[in-house]
Amino acid sequence: MGNRGMEDLIPLVNRLQDAFSAIGQSCNLDLPQIAVVGGQSAGKSSVLESFVGRDFLPRGSGIVTRRPLVLQLVNCNTEYAEFLHCKGRKFTDFEEVRHEIEVETDRVTGTNKGISSIPINLRIYSPNVLNLTLIDLPGITKVPVGDQPPDIEYQIRDIIMQFIIRENCLILAVTPANTDLANSDALKLAKDVDPQGLRTIGVITKLDLMDDGTDARDVLENKILPLRRGYIGVVNRSQKDIEGKKDIKTALAAEGNFFLSQPAYRHMAERMGTPHLQRLLNEQLTNHIRETLPALRNKLQRQLLSLEKEVEEYKDCRPDDPAITTKALLLMVKQFSMDFDKRIEGSGDQVDTLELSGGARINKVFHERFPFELIKMEFDEKELRREISYAIKNIHGIRPGLFTPDMAFEAIVKKQIVKLKEPCLKCVDLVIQELIHTVRQCSCKLGRYPKLREETERIVSSYIREREERTKNQVVLLIDIQLSYINTNHEDFIGFANAQQRTSQFCKKQAVGNQVVRKGWLTISNISIIKGGSKEYWFVLTAESLCWFKDEEVRKHTCFLAIV
Numbered sequence: 001m002g003n004r005g006m007e008d009l010i011p012l013v014n015r016l017q018d019a020f021s022a023i024g025q026s027c028n029l030d031l032p033q034i035a036v037v038g039g040q041s042a043g044k045s046s047v048l049e050s051f052v053g054r055d056f057l058p059r060g061s062g063i064v065t066r067r068p069l070v071l072q073l074v075n076c077n078t079e080y081a082e083f084l085h086c087k088g089r090k091f092t093d094f095e096e097v098r099h100e101i102e103v104e105t106d107r108v109t110g111t112n113k114g115i116s117s118i119p120i121n122l123r124i125y126s127p128n129v130l131n132l133t134l135i136d137l138p139g140i141t142k143v144p145v146g147d148q149p150p151d152i153e154y155q156i157r158d159i160i161m162q163f164i165i166r167e168n169c170l171i172l173a174v175t176p177a178n179t180d181l182a183n184s185d186a187l188k189l190a191k192d193v194d195p196q197g198l199r200t201i202g203v204i205t206k207l208d209l210m211d212d213g214t215d216a217r218d219v220l221e222n223k224i225l226p227l228r229r230g231y232i233g234v235v236n237r238s239q240k241d242i243e244g245k246k247d248i249k250t251a252l253a254a255e256g257n258f259f260l261s262q263p264a265y266r267h268m269a270e271r272m273g274t275p276h277l278q279r280l281l282n283e284q285l286t287n288h289i290r291e292t293l294p295a296l297r298n299k300l301q302r303q304l305l306s307l308e309k310e311v312e313e314y315k316d317c318r319p320d321d322p323a324i325t326t327k328a329l330l331l332m333v334k335q336f337s338m339d340f341d342k343r344i345e346g347s348g349d350q351v352d353t354l355e356l357s358g359g360a361r362i363n364k365v366f367h368e369r370f371p372f373e374l375i376k377m378e379f380d381e382k383e384l385r386r387e388i389s390y391a392i393k394n395i396h397g398i399r400p401g402l403f404t405p406d407m408a409f410e411a412i413v414k415k416q417i418v419k420l421k422e423p424c425l426k427c428v429d430l431v432i433q434e435l436i437h438t439v440r441q442c443s444c445k446l447g448r449y450p451k452l453r454e455e456t457e458r459i460v461s462s463y464i465r466e467r468e469e470r471t472k473n474q475v476v477l478l479i480d481i482q483l484s485y486i487n488t489n490h491e492d493f494i495g496f497a498n499a500q501q502r503t504s505q506f507c508k509k510q511a512v513g514n515q516v517v518r519k520g521w522l523t524i525s526n527i528s529i530i531k532g533g534s535k536e537y538w539f540v541l542t543a544e545s546l547c548w549f550k551d552e553e554v555r556k557h558t559c560f561l562a563i564v
Helices: 003-007 009-023 044-052 094-109 152-164 185-193 239-243 248-261 266-271 274-313 322-345 359-376 381-396 406-418 421-446 450-484 496-511
Strands: 033-038 069-075 080-083 120-126 132-136 169-176 200-205 231-233 516-525 534-542 545-549 557-562
Touching: 009 069, 009 120, 009 132, 009 274, 033 044, 033 152, 033 185, 033 274, 044 069, 044 132, 044 200, 044 248, 044 274, 080 094, 094 120, 132 274, 152 169, 152 185, 169 185, 169 274, 185 200, 200 274, 231 274, 248 266, 248 274, 322 359, 322 421, 322 450, 359 421, 381 406, 406 450, 421 450
Parallel strands: 033 132, 033 169, 069 120, 169 200, 200 231
Antiparallel strands: 069 132, 080 120, 516 534, 534 545, 545 557
């Protein structure tokens, strides 16, 4: 493949990306791409604008990027922009591009700073860019702003993870130099999905804002947190420069002068800066596409054959044929049922390695959460002793008591057993929540048919709720059974009689046993059974018997007498 063919790789993937976005699905293809990850105000937008040489991204305080922006840069003689959702319209004014991004973002997420995982596809043609595709993801934040939900941090994390978890996605981790690298949110997320640092490219911004006497030389030389693809330092325009309408070309020239004038960076100046970063990303993405394209082609061909086979089944059928409609409905319901079973039984084809789901979460409820709830039950030994004392005295009444009454024992024990109801019922609630959550996950494949999905979720959830009531009644019944009769003769119950009997038997064994009382040589004489008059034998006297042997080896006794 020649150089021209290499240059066509990125546009080829761009066309695939546009085609899948247009039909609303990715066909399960993991397309090669570069995702830009970083915290708020890390300088992501400035880096992307420096690539284009134009101001076109929304700016402001808080979360500005609230939807993923798929930015496709195409080298061309003319300069204009196109949106996938505005086909046929060319934007030559980049202020209009910024406005369109804001309008399209608000159309999906609203004006209350909400976020969405639905991407905006923007293609920019310019003679100043190299062929490159980047995905600008929402900035990582910790604190909700305005009407944002309290879990906004986790929502943003989920959106970022949807992209960077893919093996074919290169990660551009943007971190400001004036913060501790060990606390970088971007590098932490990248390390979660790429622990070896094989597909992560580090970008260090705001080098000009570091404290006097400090520099990022060790970081840029890949000595602190090593990445296989290394780090690149850039110097973006400050907020004052942006407000003063400082030209990007002027800013790029100032960036080059900065690296040449700083002793810490002078020896690596040719490997630093925005132009070098753009060339590197173009090269890395092209090579990455070249490496993954054979597997991508094979997977696409397999899916194409599968789709052609499925289409073949319907070629002779009319769209209004009720038999086909019924068959399709049954297939979707059957697939939903199979997905639900696999998630609960844990036999799914795709194993989630990021979090627990389905049956694993239910297992955790039974073996971790439920025992924890039991341990949390309050138990005050001093208060229990007081209750036992009051129960015994109240049952005896005016009579002085000699023995502990059974009624007092039952009253105290039943009061403790009743406490089990709350954690048991809570366990049922947690399991029901997990089942309903699993139902919603499995119904995602019915998203093309909103009414069918809604009705499926309603029917299955209603069935689970019916069983919830029966389950709780059964749990309460089991506890009531335990309350109705306290079996003190059970082998696990150590009563006074059993304890006394076991203790006496144990003491008897310890005291007596088959212990040796005495042993030694004795002469037996004048006994008719002994020929020769008298003879010496080895006697052994124990607590249970008397034996004598021919010698001290005690191999086989000559005579044995039991002692009763």
